[in-house]
Amino acid sequence: MTEFVNKQSATGDRSVAQGRSRRRIGAQLAVGLVAGSLVVGAAPQAGQAAPATVTAAAPAASAARQVQAAEAAALRVRTLEVAYSAAAKAKRKTVALTFDDGPSKYTPQVLDILKRNNVKATFCMLGNNVGPYQKTAKRIVREGHRLCNHSRNHPDFTDLSTSSARSQVVWTQKKIKSVTGRSPQVFRFPYGASNSRTRKVVRDQGLRILGWTVDTRDWSRPGTSVIVSRAVGNTRPGGVILMHDGGGNRSQTVAALDKTIKKLKAKGYTFVLA
Ligand SMILES: [Zn+2]
Known part of the structure; x- marks a missing residue:
C-alpha cells in the first residue's frame, strides 16, 4: 500500500x-452565483414586468416602446448578473x-x-x-x-x-x-x-x-x-x-x-x- x-x-x-x-x-x-443573483437580484422583477407591459391593449406605437423598454431592462439584468458573478467569484x-x-x-x-x-x-x-x-x-x-x-x-x-x-x-x-x-x-x-x-x-x-x-x-x-x-x-x-x-x-x-x-x-x- x-x-x-x-x-x-x-x-x-x-x-x-x-x-x-x-x-x-x-x-x-x-x-451558482448567477443562480444566486437571479434569486436576490433584479431578475424576478424584470421577468414579471416584461409580459405585463405588453399584454395591455395599448396603441401599437406605445406597445413597441414597451417592448423596447422590456428588452432594455432584460439586457440590464443580464449585465448585472455577469457583474455579480465575476465580483463574487473573485471574492468568495x-x-x-x-x-x-x-x-x-x-x-x-x-x-x-x-x-x-x-x-x-x-x-x-x-x-x-x-x-x-x-x-x-x-x-x-x-x-x-x-x-x-x-x-x-x-x-x-x-x-x-x-x-x-x-x-x-x-x-x-x-x-x-x-x-x-x-x-x-x-x-x-x-x-x-x-x-x-x-x-x-x-x-x-x-x-x-x-x-x-x-x-x-x-x-x-x-x-x-x-x-x-x-x-x-x-x-x-x-x-x-x-x-x-x-x-x-x-x-x-x-x-x-x-x-x-x-x-x-x-x-x-x-x-x-x-
Ligand atoms: Zn490514491
Missing part, C-alpha cells in the same frame, strides 16, 4: 487534471478538503476532527478498503461527507486495458453502494494518471473526474508543520486540497488537520465539497 503513494506526484498528467479541476470549479461557482474564498486511499484505521480520527470543526470533506475510497472498514464507510455518509471512487486497488490507469479500467471503476461503485447504500458521483484517478481512453471509461459510468490544486504530499510524512504550511500556503480561492487518510501511516495527516482547518478559516475560507 505504501509503494503506490511514492508515485503520487510523478505523473505528467497531474497538471492537466489540476487545470481541468480549476476550470470546472470556476464554472460551477459562476453558475472556498476550499475543498479531499482524503484519498481510505478508509483505514486513521479515518475515524479524521472524521472526529472534521466534526469538531463542522467541516464536510470528500473521501476518495479504494474499493478493497471498503469491506474491512464498513462501519467507517457508513459513518462517512452519515456525517454528510461526499463519496468518491478511487478505483479498487490503486493501479495506474494508463497501464490498464479498457476492460480492466472499467472493472476497477464498476467493482468499486458496486462495493461502495452495497456497503453505504450510496453511489459515488465522482472519481479520482490514482496518481492523477489518466488518458482520454480511461477518462471516457469513467465518464461513461456517469462519474465526474476530480483533480486537485494543492498537493500536501502528506504521504511522504514531511512533518506535521510542513503539511499545515503547504495546505494553507498554497491554497487559493476555489482550491482542492489533497490529503490521505489511508495507504500507510497517516498520523501526521491526522495531527496536521485541525490546525490546517483553523488557519484556513482564519484566512476567511469556507469549506465546500469537491
